[in-house]
Amino acid sequence: MSGRLFVIGLGPGDARYLTQDAVESLQAADALYGYGPYLDRVPVRDGQSRYPSDNREEGERARAALRYAAEGACVALVSGGDPGVFAMAASVCEEIEAGPPAWRTLDLAIVPGITAMLAAAASAGAPLGHDFCALSLSDNLKPWELIERRLDAAAEAGFVIALYNPVSKARPWQLSHAFALLGRKLPATVPVIFSRAVGRPDESLTVTTLQAAGEVGANMATLIIVGSAETRVVPREGKTPLVYTPRGVAKVMA
The missing domain is CATH 3.40.1010.10 (Tetrapyrrole methylase, N-terminal domain)
Structure with missing residues (x-):
């Protein structure tokens, strides 16, 4: 059999x-x-x-x-x-x-x-509307130096970045370090989405900026989406802002 x-x-x-x-x-x-x-x-x-x-x-x-x-x-x-x-x-x-x-x-x-990435994106709007990538911040199976290089390359290339496994008790410092690294290449006003426990009863969604992202708590149940310079936020009275990345690019990157 x-x-x-x-x-x-x-x-x-x-x-x-x-x-x-x-x-x-x-x-x-x-x-x-x-x-x-x-x-x-x-x-x-x-x-x-x-x-x-x-x-x-x-x-x-x-x-x-x-x-x-x-x-x-x-x-x-x-x-x-x-x-x-x-x-x-x-x-x-x-x-x-x-x-x-x-x-x-x-x-x-x-x-x-x-995936959590797609469910979180749908809750926020359409932040993955243009080119994007997904990275795990866990260094259990790969060195942190490689994660840094990939974060730097993704930001330089203008990708929206979905971050899996952003923080744990054994890795309390890496997320803030990742935000600081991204801040060298991205505007401080780039939207950042924190989606916690998406699809579960305790689900929460927070929209902030890269500059303020370090003030938002996260754990292993959190999926984070860091926008690109093209990503936009549409305020909505009484509702969570709508975050999207246009399918077209305003200008060709040098």
Whole structure:
């Protein structure tokens, strides 16, 4: 019997962000693997086993799911947001490349989900309306010096920048350092969006400027979007400002 592995994106939180493909894949699975808080989002189904693990156990989680699928089971490995954006799909592919030949014969399906970046952008307006990039500020898997170079290059190129994993208890200083670095290339008035727990009951959205961004609190549940020099803010009385980046560029950069 050939096993199957679904790598499923749960979206940023609320069930309304879960795609129909993801729902059907979750229902078809004999077993679920994932970071504990993500598994808690999935409704319990009789006869379906669950294997929660810690946030920094991506490799072992992927290997465990692959081993079970190789035994002939239908397995679902869940991620928040989209599994291919700073999430489990890359870990699964890495383990398949390094693992036994049998893992390459598995029926593998990567089931996309709505990323926090896209959900946050939709809540604010259209800040990703023109060219943009996404960066993780976590230096667990890459050196901080590389993050600095990429931030500098993105700001120099005029990209809107979505920042994942902006701060943690082990990394309390990096976000303010990133803002200072971006401030060397970007105007102080560039809009900055802080979207916390998007798609969840405690969701909040704050629109500020790069100059004042250091005064806004953030944690690992926060997605930050730093605008470009082209990004605009439209005030709306009694409502959150509308933030958008025009699809056209006012002038060609030198």
